[in-house]
Each structure stands twice: as structure tokens, then as C-alpha cells.
Amino acid sequence: MRITLNGEPYEAKGTNVAQLLDELKIAPGRVAVEVNLSIIKKTEYESCLLREGDTVEVVNFVGGG
Template identity: 45%
Template sequence: MHIICNGQQQEIKEETTLSSLLDSLKLRPDAVVAEVNKNIIDPDQYDTLLLQDGDRVELIRFVGGG
């Protein structure tokens, strides 16, 4: 199955949740805003949202600094 993640085509397994995608990318869910098909996803849904073939995922990381 293929998705587009931050503009890059990526192959994922069926039944991949948004949470497992973040884990595979070594991103902390509490430090990311996720958008799937132009819809911002509530962090409470990361564990249950199953990604579908062709989904477009945008992940925006929080960066601290001063």
C-alpha cells in the first residue's frame, strides 16, 4: 500500500495506523501535528486512524528554541 508522506511516496503495510507510522519515523506523537487528506487529526485518534492506500499525510514537528 502506498501513501504520500510530506511529499514523498512511501510504502506501508495494510492496517497501519497513524500512530504506527509516527513510530516507524521515530516521531513522538506529542511533538507532531498530523494532517491526513487535508484534515487535521486529533491526537486522540492517532492510535485508531487506519491509513488507506493513496492517503496524503503531512506531519509538522514542533521545534523549540529561542
């Protein structure tokens, strides 16, 4: 399905947030995910279904000092 991922068109194979992160090889522990301007709780990654045309933002947390 076609979505917008971090501002770019993307053809997603997965149907939910957890599958999308797996597809992108992103560990879910250190990211925040927003779908259509709503923050998705980590406990909802499996149940949050993606739909054609959704806008998804994935933000990685990186430590520094």
C-alpha cells in the first residue's frame, strides 16, 4: 500500500505499525511513531492498522552528550 513515510512516498508491505518497523529494520524500543498526526503507543503497534494514503512519521531517539 502507498503511504507517506517521513515526508516521502513509500510502498509499504506491512499492514500495521509493527510490521512497517520490521520491514524498515527499526527496533521499536527507541522510536516514536505518528500516524496521521496521532502518536501511537508502543503497546498499540500491532493493532494500529495502516491504510492507503496514511502519513507516517518515525523518529529515532539517539543519545549523545
